[in-house]
Amino acid sequence: MTRTLYVGNLPWATKAEDLANAFSVHGEVLSSRVITDRETGRSRGFGFVEVREEDAEAMIAAMNGTDLDGRIITVNEARAREER
Template identity: 85%
Template sequence: MARTLYVGNLPWATKAEDLADAFSAHGEVLSSRVITDRETGRSRGFGFVEVRDEDADIMIAAMNGTEFNGRIITVNEAKPREER
């Protein structure tokens, strides 16, 4: 089983690999992605990390409110996407 974590306030230059590297110190990362603007391709400053269910709470506690490449990041469990 997997859970998805929301990661906010990311530096603009953050890549998916950077997120995976940072979170893998606290458990197994299944996937990671940084959300980009469709038109410009520029980062929107947030992303998602998919992790094993048993590692999620540990990662949230370890990473929320910490400094990541010069910015204090927000980490919590992602909410389901709302229907349009």
């Protein structure tokens, strides 16, 4: 089983690889992505990391409130996308 973690307040220059590298210290990262604006291609300042279920709680505890390239990031379990 896997769980998806929400990562907020990312530095604008953060790439998916940077996110994966930061989290891989605390467990296995299956995938990572930084959300970008459709029109400009610029980061929207948040992303998602997919991890093994057994690593999720430890990663949240270890990474929430930590400094990533000069910004304090927020990490929690991602919620399901709301219907529009």
